[in-house]
Amino acid sequence: MYPNKHKQIVTALMEGKFITVDEFYFDILKDNQAFYLEFFKESFDFELKGTQEYFYLLSADTNENTSRDISIFFAIFCYELDKDGKNFIDELTFSEFHIDQIIEYFKNSGWSDIIKANKSLNSAENLKKLLGNTMTKRNIAKKHSDEKYTFTKAYKLFIEFARELINSEKNKANA
Amino acid sequence: MFKSEPKTILQFLATHFELLRELFDIQSKNEFITKSQVTNTLKDFGNDIEEQLFEHKLLIEQNDDYVINEPYYILFEFVLQQFKPLLPEEIEKFGQSIRELFKNIKESIDNDKNLLLARIEALSNEIKKFTTAVKNNTASLLNESRELKANTRKIEYQEKVHKARYLIDNYIIPLNNILDINHSQSIYNELDRISQYTNNRRFDYADELIRRQFEKLYNLLRQVIKDINQQSTILSNELLPLIERIKTESEYLQGFLLYLTNGNCYKTIKPPEIFNTSRDNLYSLYIYESTKLYFDQFKNEEEVIIDDNDNTILDQWIFNRSEYKNTLNENLPVKDFFSWCQDSIGNEKKDFSIDNYFMVTSLLFEKEYEVKFDKGSKAISVKTDQGELIMPKLELTKKEDVSK
Numbered sequence: 001m002y003p004n005k006h007k008q009i010v011t012a013l014m015e016g017k018f019i020t021v022d023e024f025y026f027d028i029l030k031d032n033q034a035f036y037l038e039f040f041k042e043s044f045d046f047e048l049k050g051t052q053e054y055f056y057l058l059s060a061d062t063n064e065n066t067s068r069d070i071s072i073f074f075a076i077f078c079y080e081l082d083k084d085g086k087n088f089i090d091e092l093t094f095s096e097f098h099i100d101q102i103i104e105y106f107k108n109s110g111w112s113d114i115i116k117a118n119k120s121l122n123s124a125e126n127l128k129k130l131l132g133n134t135m136t137k138r139n140i141a142k143k144h145s146d147e148k149y150t151f152t153k154a155y156k157l158f159i160e161f162a163r164e165l166i167n168s169e170k171n172k173a174n175a
Numbered sequence: 176m177f178k179s180e181p182k183t184i185l186q187f188l189a190t191h192f193e194l195l196r197e198l199f200d201i202q203s204k205n206e207f208i209t210k211s212q213v214t215n216t217l218k219d220f221g222n223d224i225e226e227q228l229f230e231h232k233l234l235i236e237q238n239d240d241y242v243i244n245e246p247y248y249i250l251f252e253f254v255l256q257q258f259k260p261l262l263p264e265e266i267e268k269f270g271q272s273i274r275e276l277f278k279n280i281k282e283s284i285d286n287d288k289n290l291l292l293a294r295i296e297a298l299s300n301e302i303k304k305f306t307t308a309v310k311n312n313t314a315s316l317l318n319e320s321r322e323l324k325a326n327t328r329k330i331e332y333q334e335k336v337h338k339a340r341y342l343i344d345n346y347i348i349p350l351n352n353i354l355d356i357n358h359s360q361s362i363y364n365e366l367d368r369i370s371q372y373t374n375n376r377r378f379d380y381a382d383e384l385i386r387r388q389f390e391k392l393y394n395l396l397r398q399v400i401k402d403i404n405q406q407s408t409i410l411s412n413e414l415l416p417l418i419e420r421i422k423t424e425s426e427y428l429q430g431f432l433l434y435l436t437n438g439n440c441y442k443t444i445k446p447p448e449i450f451n452t453s454r455d456n457l458y459s460l461y462i463y464e465s466t467k468l469y470f471d472q473f474k475n476e477e478e479v480i481i482d483d484n485d486n487t488i489l490d491q492w493i494f495n496r497s498e499y500k501n502t503l504n505e506n507l508p509v510k511d512f513f514s515w516c517q518d519s520i521g522n523e524k525k526d527f528s529i530d531n532y533f534m535v536t537s538l539l540f541e542k543e544y545e546v547k548f549d550k551g552s553k554a555i556s557v558k559t560d561q562g563e564l565i566m567p568k569l570e571l572t573k574k575e576d577v578s579k
Contacts, residue, residue: 046450059451063449068446072434072435074431082428114435117441159427162430163430164430165434166433167430
């Protein structure tokens with residue numbers, strides 16, 4: 001017998017979605033983690049990755065372009081929130097952002113060279129697409145009424161990446 | 176000597192408080208106030224009170240610049256609750272004088288009474304100064320850290336990180352060491368030792384006046400230890416986590432900066448891996464051909480007619496493994512296994528096939544039997560309609576249970 005909500009879990013993960021702790025089937029997935037690890041490995045040769053707050057699938061070939069766009073988005077967004085005197089971790093965890101507010105941060109950002117060079121960030125329309133399509137489809141962002149967005153715990157993959165980056169750089173320097 | 180009445184000076188302070196505060200802020204930031212800064216501030220407030228500033232000794236000259244006279248500066252710090260954090264060395268100097276005075280009190284406890292009284296008083300004063308310094312320092316560090324956290328001055332994050340690290344290394348950690356209960360050399364523990372000593376002496380000293388001084392010192396110390404504990408709690412519950420949070424956040428920001436700069440986000444540094452939702456089908460690319468091939472094989476199939484009168488299926492022999500096994504167990508040990516199989520199946524079905532025979536011989540592989548092969552004996556032969564089988568002579572016995 002397959003675990004409860006098996007179809008929804010498999011479909012969501014195969015669509016590249018993050019299953020985050022606030023979703024009801026996160027617990028089912030967590031309770032059956034060993035089963036799903038083997039299931040995805042044996043059936044498709046995919047790797048199921050999990051933390052205390054989210055699960056996601058990995059294929060042999062990663063979608064580097066999308067990941068880069070999202071990483072740059074979070075890097076600039078957190079940087080701007082910090083500059084605005086906001087605690088970016090609290091903001092990403094608890095706040096709701098209107099799309100215009102996000103667009104405004106990118107419009108006034110000092111990282112204009114990088115923003116101009118990135119097709120997902122270089123205009124209000126493209127930013128809307130990145131948030132409304134790419135990030136929402138992958139359950140990194142959640143779209144609410146009135147063009148407001150919140151972020152799921154999946155944002156942590158991208159900010160932890162930054163922390164690992166600087167720590168490995170420090171280790172290299174100390175070696 | 177002041178030319179003015181004390182009340183006039185206090186009135187002056189109240190009337191021109193905003194202007195004086197501006198001068199205080201300038202000095203807090205730059206250590207001194209230049210002549211032009213004084214002139215500009217007076218101009219901004221539209222006041223012509225330069226003369227009174229010197230008359231009331233609010234400003235004093237220092238080289239070519241000015242500073243606010245220290246008693247006023249301390250007053251402003253106090254009323255504005257804006258203290259400049261003291262370096263640990265500045266706080267530690269109170270610790271040193273406290274230790275020194277306590278040592279002298281203990282060593283000359285029975286000597287000069289007046290000197291002892293003076294030392295007890297001096298020790299009380301140093302302890303009070305120490306407590307005030309610690310309280311002011313915690314308050315100012317808390318303010319600085321909170322401001323830094325909220326980034327009210329909108330500073331760039333490198334500067335913020337630098338400032339946070341500076342506060343941690345030079346003020347917060349040393350202050351924590353001074354107040355650390357677990358550190359035997361901390362001032363906190365020194366005060367604790369003094370408290371125990373004075374507690375004994377307030378009962379155990381011949382002179383009543385000195386006993387009373389010890390009593391006063393003891394009561395002061397009880398309050399001070401309580402206050403310091405409170406400061407220590409603020410430090411460990413609020414200040415250290417706050418600074419830790421700034422440090423963690425700065426790690427993320429440093430990481431983002433590294434990623435965004437030098438064009439690395441497009442070249443050398445790979446972003447985190449995420450699932451590639453390919454458009455490939457989950458089934459084989461050749462599924463159409465394979466399915467076609469599968470169905471094609473049935474296209475030209477011959478018609479099959481099932482005859483109800485055909486008894487072939489009914490005649491089919493079915494190997495009853497457990498029954499054969501029971502019979503074999505009853506006959507153990509069997510000297511010639513293959514011949515036993517031939518006899519057993521022959522009793523049930525005379526025209527058995529080789530397939531039927533092999534089903535029976537498969538009993539040989541049951542775990543509970545031990546098989547012995549006699550090299551000297553002749554091979555045996557089993558003949559059926561399908562052919563002849565030449566096989567070795569095998570002896571079968573019940574296996575000894577090793578575990579027993």
